[in-house]
Amino acid sequence: MRSGRPARLLTVVPLLILAFAALPARANWVATGTFLYEDREQDLSGFTGVISQKPVRFADVEIVSNKKVIAKGSTDALGAFSIAVVDSSVRSIQVRVLTTTGYTSDLFVRVVSGKSTAYAALSSKISNHDPTVNVNFGTMVVEVGGGGEAFNIFDQGVYGADYVKALKGSRPSQLITFRWAIDAGVTVSYTSLGICYLRDTAGYDDGPILHEWAHYVMNYYSAASNPGDVHYLSDCNQDIRLAFDEGRATSFGLAVRRHFGMPGSNVYVRTDGASGPGHALNAYDLETPSEYFCPGDTSEASYSRAVWDVGDGPSTTDLTPGVDEDHDRLALSDVEVWEVYTGPVTLAVNTSTESFWDGWFDPAVANGYLPEMRDVFGFYRIEFWPDGNEPNNTTAQAPLITANGGTWALTYFYDPDGNGEGEPDADLFRLETVGGASYTIQTLGLLSDANTSLEVLDADGVTVLASNDDRALDDPSSQIVWTAPRSDTFYVRSTHAPDYGIYGSYELQVTSP
Numbered sequence: 176m177r178s179g180r181p182a183r184l185l186t187v188v189p190l191l192i193l194a195f196a197a198l199p200a201r202a203n204w205v206a207t208g209t210f211l212y213e214d215r216e217q218d219l220s221g222f223t224g225v226i227s228q229k230p231v232r233f234a235d236v237e238i239v240s241n242k243k244v245i246a247k248g249s250t251d252a253l254g255a256f257s258i259a260v261v262d263s264s265v266r267s268i269q270v271r272v273l274t275t276t277g278y279t280s281d282l283f284v285r286v287v288s289g290k291s292t293a294y295a296a297l298s299s300k301i302s303n304h305d306p307t308v309n310v311n312f313g314t315m316v317v318e319v320g321g322g323g324e325a326f327n328i329f330d331q332g333v334y335g336a337d338y339v340k341a342l343k344g345s346r347p348s349q350l351i352t353f354r355w356a357i358d359a360g361v362t363v364s365y366t367s368l369g370i371c372y373l374r375d376t377a378g379y380d381d382g383p384i385l386h387e388w389a390h391y392v393m394n395y396y397s398a399a400s401n402p403g404d405v406h407y408l409s410d411c412n413q414d415i416r417l418a419f420d421e422g423r424a425t426s427f428g429l430a431v432r433r434h435f436g437m438p439g440s441n442v443y444v445r446t447d448g449a450s451g452p453g454h455a456l457n458a459y460d461l462e463t464p465s466e467y468f469c470p471g472d473t474s475e476a477s478y479s480r481a482v483w484d485v486g487d488g489p490s491t492t493d494l495t496p497g498v499d500e501d502h503d504r505l506a507l508s509d510v511e512v513w514e515v516y517t518g519p520v521t522l523a524v525n526t527s528t529e530s531f532w533d534g535w536f537d538p539a540v541a542n543g544y545l546p547e548m549r550d551v552f553g554f555y556r557i558e559f560w561p562d563g564n565e566p567n568n569t570t571a572q573a574p575l576i577t578a579n580g581g582t583w584a585l586t587y588f589y590d591p592d593g594n595g596e597g598e599p600d601a602d603l604f605r606l607e608t609v610g611g612a613s614y615t616i617q618t619l620g621l622l623s624d625a626n627t628s629l630e631v632l633d634a635d636g637v638t639v640l641a642s643n644d645d646r647a648l649d650d651p652s653s654q655i656v657w658t659a660p661r662s663d664t665f666y667v668r669s670t671h672a673p674d675y676g677i678y679g680s681y682e683l684q685v686t687s688p
Contacts, residue, residue: 204262206238206246208312209255210272210296212326213319215379218439219494221446221455222379228316230254231296231326232333233282235273240266249278260306268304270312271297274329283350284332286325288359294325320450324378328353331384331431338431339392342513351391353384366390376448383445385428393423397516400526400675408459408476411469415527415624415676422478423516423531429461429483430509433491441483441493462493462500470556471622471679472528477555482531484551485512502554504547511542525675529597529624532559532678536595545595556622558680559597562586568601570636570666576604578614578687586680587625587671599677602669606631606685608659615686616667617646617654625671625679629653632666640665644672652681 210231216223236256238246248258250272274286274294287293296317301310317323332353336346355361355373364373364387371387393399401420406413413421425443432440444458459466459476461483467476488506489499499506519534520526532552535542549560562585566572576583589600608614618627631641641657651672659665667685671677 204260204306205309206258206260206268206270206312207256207309208270208298209253209314210234210236210250210317211254211314212317212330213323214327215319216438217379217381217442217444217446219442219444219455219458219460221444221453221458222451224452226319229327229330231272231317232330233276233279234326234329235275235278237271237273238268239271240268247278249276262306265303265305267300267302268310269298269300270315271295272315272317274325276333281346281348282333282336283347284329284336284353285350286329286332286353286355288325288354288356290354294322294329296322296326319379324357325355327379327381328355328373328377328384331381332388334431334435335385335388335392335428338434339396341434342510343396343517347392347395349395351388353387366394369395376446378448380445380448381432382425382429382443385431386424386443387428388431389424389428390420392427393420393516398521398523398526400523406475408457408467411471411474413473413475415472415529416525418473418475419478419527419531422475422528423482425475426461426479426483427512427516430486430512433487434509436492438492439494440491441487460494462487462491462495464555472555472557472676473623474555477557478528481528481552481555481557482512484554485548500554502550505544505551507542507544511540514540515542527624527676528557529559529676529678532557533596538594538596543595548595556680558586558622559588559678560586560595561588561590561600562602562680564602565589565600566591567603570603570605570632573603573605573666576606576667576683576685578606578685580685582619582682582684584680585669585683586678588678597678599671602683603636604667604669604683606665606667608662608665609687610659610661610663612687613656613658615654615656617684618652618669618681619684620682621652621679622681623679624674624676625681626651626674626676627653627681628670628672629655630668630670631655631657632668634663634665636666 211228214227214229216225231254234250236248237244246258246260250256276282276284317326340346352370361374366387399420400416441462445456446454461480469477484503486509515534519537520530523530587600589598628644641655643653643655646652646654
């Protein structure tokens with residue numbers, strides 16, 4: 176973002192100026208009026224072409240004369256203001272609304288151009304105002320291209336603060352700053368240290384705006400281990416820490432729209448900001464996984480959709496009102512997800528979908544609904560539950576695996592008490608061999624963070640005869656080609672290699688000529 180840019184005033188012509196009722200001789204008068212801004216409505220194609228008017232809510236309002244502030248206040252939930260002015264001079268007056276909240280005690284939102292210059296919409300001037308009369312400045316509208324973008328960004332911040340209040344009882348006490356300008360040369364949005372830096376064309380992209388706002392909220396109330404790499408919705412093989420944090424930001428941001436009943440709350444769309452209908456650069460629907468579908472938790476799209484399903488229901492303002500997917504039997508309060516983010520997730524070393532899953536079932540939260548959660552997450556092949564061979568963590572429990580007997584579908588997940596919260600897992604199998612025969616033991620179809628490591632153990636179940644971690648560079652699957660030294664019973668042990676996660680699903684196969 177550029178810094179040091181001069182103050183930017185956006186002149187707004189009032190539709191109506193009303194006058195004037197006499198006041199007592201002490202020369203106090205009251206300024207009233209309403210500020211609105213123009214909003215561009217969106218769907219999956221980008222802009223619909225519909226422009227609506229919305230209130231500028233809880234924004235700072237100042238009565239000014241020759242750039243001097245003579246009174247101040249704020250708008251209400253309808254964009255209206257009423258400010259008592261103590262002034263005895265005949266002077267020219269104007270009213271302006273700013274993208275700041277300094278006059279609202281529990282709201283800390285601002286939109287600035289450059290480092291600290293707030294946007295302002297300024298009324299027309301009333302010359303030679305008699306300080307014994309009230310002034311109704313009427314309804315003033317900030318238009319598209321004339322500052323409506325800044326006030327839309329501001330309004331998303333206000334909605335976000337009120338959503339947090341619905342979850343925890345109070346608005347965030349830390350200031351959030353949106354830094355945006357229509358011509359700043361910023362092409363990528365990001366959030367750092369309480370500042371959401373928005374690209375030039377993001378003024379009306381509510382989903383991306385709330386995505387960055389959600390990063391701010393999670394950095395403040397929860398925890399993140401996001402490595403901050405470049406990411407794409409189409410990437411099915413992301414770092415699990417990045418996939419979780421980016422997917423969380425999208426789903427949590429759009430949950431704001433769902434909470435307030437906004438239309439198309441499930442739609443994330445990024446546009447090029449141009450005028451007229453359309454102009455979507457990329458978009459996806461959290462409710463219908465037809466685009467950017469990826470199996471496993473290495474996809475931000477998959478995580479965002481799974482956690483979205485936890486809170487949505489038939490009444491959600493999505494593209495299919497009144498119905499929900501067959502795999503989604505949940506419609507829970509957003510508070511339950513919030514408790515996981517602000518509780519167990521804050522203690523995780525590497526925050527990922529694994530942190531959310533275990534946090535959901537952590538005894539401190541104990542949200543339950545294990546069968547329903549398995550249906551929701553399992554639809555995206557995020558399989559954080561024991562496979563059908565558990566327990567097989569020891570040689571005594573090891574089932575027999577037969578060469579050329581097909582593949583075994585397995586997970587790295589151990590849950591001895593069955594409460595849904597997992598533990599690290601080792602999968603052991605007995606292998607009966609023919610001396611001198613060659614055996615190929617390999618893992619296939621790795622999903623989520625199933626970074627496999629294989630070992631062949633001698634008949635004592637301890638001595639390692641062969642091992643392999645990564646099959647090849649950048650391939651975390653494993654393969655061992657091994658010749659049996661004798662006809663005997665040996666063991667194959669599969670464990671999760673050191674990585675950011677400990678879970679995941681995979682297939683195990685043994686073949687022999």
